[in-house]
Amino acid sequence: MKAPLSWIQDYVDLQGLSLEEIGQTLTMIGLEVEEITLVGLEKPEGVRLQNKYSGLSWSRDKFVVAEVLEVRQHPNADKLTLCELNDGRGDPIIALTGAPNLFGFLGKGRLEKPIKVAYAREGAQLYDGHQPGLVLTKLKKATIRGIESSSMIASEKELGISEEHEGVIFLDDDAPVGMPLADYMGDAVFEVAILPNMARDASVLGIARELSAALRRPLKLPIGIELQLGGEINQKISLDIQEPELNPRFMLGMVEGVQAMQSPYWVRRRLALAGMRPIDALVDATNYTMLETGQPLHAFDYDTLVRRAGGKPTIITRRAEEGETLTMLDGDQHKLTPETELVSDTKGPLSMAGVMGGEESGINDQTSIVLLEAASWNFINIRKTSSRYRVNSEASYRFSRDVHPALAQQALSLCLKRLQDWGGGRVVEGVIDQYSLRREDTKNTLNESDMERLLGLRVPIGEAKAILERLGFSCTLEGGELTAVTPANRTDIESGIVGTANLIEEVSRIYGYSHIPTTRLSGELPPQLGDKHVGFEESVRDLLVSIGLQDTLAYRLTSVQRESKILPGAPADNGLEYVRIANPISPERSVMRRSGLATMFELIERNTRNADGLSFFEIGPVFIPVEGQELPNEPHRLTIGLWGKKHETGWSGEKPAIYGFFDLKGILEALLQGLHIENITYDASREISTFHPGKSARLLAGETEIGVMGEVHPLVRQNYDFADNPVLAAELYLDQLMPLVDQGFKVEPLSTFPAMVEDIALIVDEEVPASRVEELIWRAGGKLLKGVALFDLFRGEKLGAGKKSLAYQLTYQAFDRTLSVADAAAIRKKIVKVLSYEAGAVLRDS
Amino acid sequence: MTELESQLQNEQQGALESLAQVASLEALDVWKQTYLGKSSLVMTTYGKMGTFTKEERPLIGRAVNAVKVALEAALSEKEVLVKQDALLKTMANEKLDVTLPGFPVRRGRLHPLNLTMREIYRVFGDMGFQVYNSPEVETDDMNFTFLNIPPYHPARDMWDTFYTETDGVVLRTHTSPGQIRAMREYYPNPVRVILPGTCMRYEQQDQSHEIEFMQFELLVVDKGVTFANLKGTMDDFTKRVFGADALTRFRPSHFPFTEPSAELDMSCIFCGGQGCGVCHGTGWIELGGCGMVHPRVLENGGYDPEVYSGFAAGVGIDRTTLLRYHIDDIRYLRGNDIRFLEQF
Structure with a gap:
């Protein structure tokens, strides 16, 4: 709402206050001044300015x-x-x-x-x-x-x-x-942000009333013509309200002998400053009165109505019939539906009630008799209508925020006077007023304890009364209990405990939030439920950061097409169910993701130009619709992506290696070890479509899959611009992983006797997995075996086709003595024997 | 004193003088050969001990021993010095250009939003707040209706909502639906939680607007919780995260789920409240919305508003991060450009 200072001053005396003070007063009672535009006046000097200023000083x-x-x-x-x-x-x-x-x-x-x-x-x-x-x-x-x-x-x-x-x-x-x-x-325009519950202040008078309350200065109400029911107007027009639920009140007045001449310059200037284009005295009068009171008005050309009716017209407010059409003031034609409330006559629709007038029946430059409508409408219906037809107007803005029916009367009286004064006409005797659904103004009580309970401050009840009265409430005070009747311009004060809270807000915002003390919480602490997921995810983050990975964040919104790019050939559809957005902002953001891999690949792709190596991880939810369940599941995923050089090329002359499968596996092992999760197996028996079939695995905890990992399938790589480097990726299911974390792992004691280290190389068939060999070594080694570390993998002609040599460094140690060469020989012998028997291994001569 | 004895004495004196001139390990070797080697006077004297008379032998023996001990002691002392000297000379050639860059190491980092989030957890954790997470895809009821925002209410305009193709299911526009979920879980106990998370709003993205953003919400419900407590809690938060000089200001506002409602402003940390481009010359920066929990919301959470009261506050984690690190484009946060991330 743009409110010119000169206009506000018609209703409240602001003498002695600077623009800065007025602006801050408004801001600090909930009418945030977004900007003060100078239109001639000077910017205040000598004080620290807390308002934003623009415009021109003359x-x-x-x-x-x-x-x-x-x-x-x-x-x-x-x-x-x-x-x-x-x-x-x-x-x-x-x-x-x-x-x-x-x-x-x-x-x-x-x-x-x-x-x-x-x-x-x-x-x-x-x-x-x-x-x-x-x-x-x-x-x-x-x-x-x-x-x-x-x-x-x-x-x-x-x-x-x-x-x-x-x-x-x-x-x-x-x-x-x-x-x-x-x-x-000289003037200044306050651009005030109107809160949804303060729609009454989308009017100059509303803003003036707030200032009057805050500054303790009296409010001067403008005076219109005196309205009298009945009279001559009844012979000129009839009124029929069909649904009071949608149209609680409808008032009509009439001015004849008007001319669409120019309004006085001060009127045109105020309209321009308030952001409306001045047209002529008749249009200006309705707009001016709306900006002043907050009540939108509509002016009909009476002669058009007579011509349409072929005699005395009847205004009918009703729902549209299916298929009816109406051409609006802005020239757009709309096909109407029965949810739409209309102002019509016996011939058909005249205007979309509370939203916009029709082209035919509105006033024009030939109009000499104005029929003026001041009505109130059901705000929810107006809201639906306005959004259904995508018609936004100053009227619909206000009506959709609920205009109190009482305002119709004030606005009609003021506007008739202006039509007469500025348009040079004569007010026809009498008005029509059908107030079928009377709005009961709420009545609430308030005492000092109520305020103390909610605010932590006892506002003196007399002060509360004075504030509410300046805001227009009718108050009585009895034995410390204040009763306040809501004024007939407000629709935001409810009743009961909500009403009391509403009053407390009114009192405290005018009294000033700055008067409320600043104190710490002192109550009892609630049960310590905590959130295990948070702690778990934070420890995963810490572990990954400690081994050199970069934490990232992913967007949730994506498209099926983007998610299908993680499959070879990038099919148009991957056949999965998604949480789909009904009103997507773009096709690329039309579903909620269900894969961490797709967002990770995009992230790597975007960064390949900015780095020669990347090691990313991301923790976040994916969204899996579940049949028969209203909300999707939101399991959290850890996604890791590696690409390019393992570190930057320094000047050492050493060429950094490129990330490969076992780098990724090493990271996963370090992570799992850090989480003390044991016995995870890497199962390569089934292919995973995103990954290279020979370089990928599922991570299993027993039978439960806890994630997938591997080198990205070369055909998937083609779907992205990865600049020739392989991408290694893993997606771990954190919700599956979390229960495996053993909070109470035990620390192994340390032996004070020296350890013995020896190497052993075993030749086995290619088909024997390394994990099997290691497992057998551990089994055969007994309790003196403390460490098994693979340090060489060799294949060559000397070994023969289909054979490989695995060389391990073994560590033996006892708790009660220094081991002898004979001890070591015995263990070694047993290991070779078991491996030979179980895996056909042969000891390789060194 | 025999001639030999005086010869030995002279030998010792000569040897020690010669040793003083020795400056390298090589010269030391030569010296050792000369005075303690096979053909040295000392060693040859030992060799011909049998030629001396019974009476001479102990005397000469003592004398030669004394010289040998003295020379050996001087030698080992000198050896240490010469070796040290040699080491220092070698080291003189080992001078590195210490200004050369170190060899690159890949360092891991937290994302700036997660850094801020941790800081916030810590601050509120100290005040006894527990983390409470709730879904990002929410029912319309949780996101709006139970928060006193009925369908078609004008207040719905405050959130540009993404709807899903399932009726009554939306992408949460704020963390507030967690309020209802937390209250229903904690009832009848007091509530003191922080609700963090990603929210989504239908907005055109630009330098200061994101479709997806993170915020946190506080909820306290108990008997006797006041607006004064809200002010104290948010003032403590602001000072701990933005510095002890930050001032707070509570400005009347409107949120359907709080009554009274306020906007929390912080004195501009860039200009000290004097007015600059960041604060549009006002000296204040908007941090978030807050207020006393609306009676109807308390009821929807299961608490009797006649007995219980509470406060709620919501602050953008994105916004806090932008302010903390002087980032001027919100899109950097989820852009994940490595050049941006590496700066943390």
Whole structure:
């Protein structure tokens, strides 16, 4: 809501307060001032400014009210005129202008009634009227077609009032010549963010009321015409409300003999400052009254209604019939559905109730009789209508936030007066008012204990009463108990305990949150439930970071197509069920991911240009729809991705190795070891479509799969730009992993006797997995065997085809003695024997 | 004194003088050969001991021994010095250019959002808050209705929502649905939880807007919890995360699930509240929304609003991270550009 200072001051006296103070007052009672736009006034000085300022200040000696005495043709230019001006200093001034609205005065000689204008002297700082946007410029002396000019008559754009640059401003006739323009009409516009529960303040009067409450200054209400039910209007129009639920109140008034003339300049200026385009007196009157009161109004051309009805018209508010159509003021035609509330006559729809008027029946420049509607509508219905037809208007903005039916009366009275004053008409006697669904204003109680319980502060009950009264509540105080009746302009105060909370908010925001003390919590601590997942995931993060991996975050939103890229050939559809977004922002973000691998591959792909090696991990949920379950499962996944060089190339001359399968496996082993998860097997018996069939495995804990790992399938690699390096990836199911963590692992005691180390090389068939050999060594080694470490894998002609040699370093150690060579020989003998028997192993001669 | 004895004495003196001139291990070897070698006076004297008379033998023996001991002692002393000297000379040629870069090591790092999250866990953990996680895909009821945001209510405009193709299921627009879930789990005990997580809003992405973002929410429910406690808790949080100089300001606002509601502002940490580009000249930076839990929300969580009260507060983790590390583009956070991540 844009509220001009001059307009607010019609209702509350702000004398003695700076723009800064007014802005901060509004902000600190919940009407956040997003910006103060200066339209002539000066920016406050000497205090630390906490508001954001923009706009233009009019220097008091450079901008003044002047009068045009005569308009003459420029001798050398058809499209320019020379205006003789009086700026109050005595000497006549010639100003040069191309303003089309001065051409009409050419050749009229001395004007009988001089035109009051805004005059800018040489050196004035203003906006360039000929450039788009707001570009500051300084008025300088220039010779245009042989005539020297150093000053100008300003347009609204040049003064920062509006975008209007078609002509210069004609001020109202009573503007005093010579007065600094800033004093005459200098202004500032407060751009106020209106909270959803404060829709009543989407009006200048609403903002003034809040200021009146906060500043303890009286509120002056504007006065319209006195409304009387019945009378002459009843002979001119009938009214029929079919569904009071949707249309609780409908009022009609009428003004005849009006003309669509221009409104006074101060009206047009205020409308422009408030962000609405001035049109003519009739339209302006309805818009002005809406901005003032918050009640949208609609004006019909009465003669059109008579013509349509072929006699006395009847206004009918009803639901649309299926298939009815209506062409709106903006020219769009809509096919209506029965959920839509309409204002119609006997012939058909006239307007979309509370949203926008129809093209045919609205006022036009020929209108002489205005039928004025002030109604209230069901806000939920308006909201649905507005979103269904995607029609947004100042009216629907307000009606969809619930306008109190009482406002219709105030707005009708004010608007009729303006139609009469500005449009030169006569108000037809009487109004029609059908208030079928009366709104009961709520009544709540409040005492100091209530406030203390919620705020930690006892606001004196007398103070609370004064605040509520300034906000319009009717209050009575009895034995410390305050009863407050909600004023008939507010729809946000409920009843019961909610109503009391509402009142506490009203009192405390005006009293000032800054008065509430700042204290620490002191209550009892709740049961310590904790969240095991958080601790577990944080320890996984720490382990991976400690072994050199980079933590990352992934977007949840993706597309099926993006997820299918982790399959060879990147099929259009992977046949999986997804959580699908009904209103995606783009096709690339239309489902919730169900794979950590797809996001990881994209992340690596995006970074290949910025690094020559990457080691990433990411922990986050995937989203798996489950048949018969409203919400999807959200299991958490750990995804690891390795690509390129294992470290940067230094100057050592050593070429860094490229990440391979066993780097990934080493990381996984280190992680699992760090988590004290044992007995994980790597099962390569079944292929995993994303991975190279010979270089991948499933991680199994017993029978349970806890993840997959491997080198990315060369055909999947083709779906991404990985710049020729293999990608190694693993996806671990953290929810499966967490229960395996043994919180209470035992520390092995340390022997004080020396260990004995020896090497052993065993030749076995290729088919014998290394894990089997190791397992047998451990089994045969007995309790003196403390360490088994593979240090060489050899294949060669010497061994024969289909054979491999595995060389291990074995560590023996006892707790009670130093082992002898004979002890070692005995263990070794047993190991060779068991391996020979179980795995056909042969000891390799060294 | 025999001639030999005086010869030996002279030998010792000559040897020690010569030793003083020795400066290398090679020269020391030569010296050793000369004075203690096979043909040295000392050793030859031992060799011809049999030629001396019975009376001479002990005298000469003592004398030659004394010289030998003295020379050997001087030798070993000198040896240490010469070796040390040699080492120092070798080291003089081992001078590294210490300004050369070290060999690269790949360092692991936490993502900046997770760094901030940990800091927040720690701060609130100290105050007795426990982490409570809730789903990211939520029911409309949890995300809106139970939070006092009925369908078609104007307040729904505050959240641009992603709907799923399942009726009544949305992507959570805030962490607040966790409030209801936490209350229902804790009832009738007091609640003091922090609800962290990713939320999603239908927004056009730009420098300061993300579709997916992280926030945390606090919820405290108990008898006697006040707005004053809310102020104290958030003031402590702000000072611990942004520094002891940070001031807080509570500005009236509106959230359907709190009443009264407030916006939490922090004095601008970039300009000390004097006004700069970051705070749009106002000296204040918006941190998040907060307020006293709405009676209807307490009821939906199972607590009687006549007896219990509570406060809730929500702060953006993304925003906190941007402020902490002076990051001017929110898209960096989930862009995961290694050049960005490596700076942490």
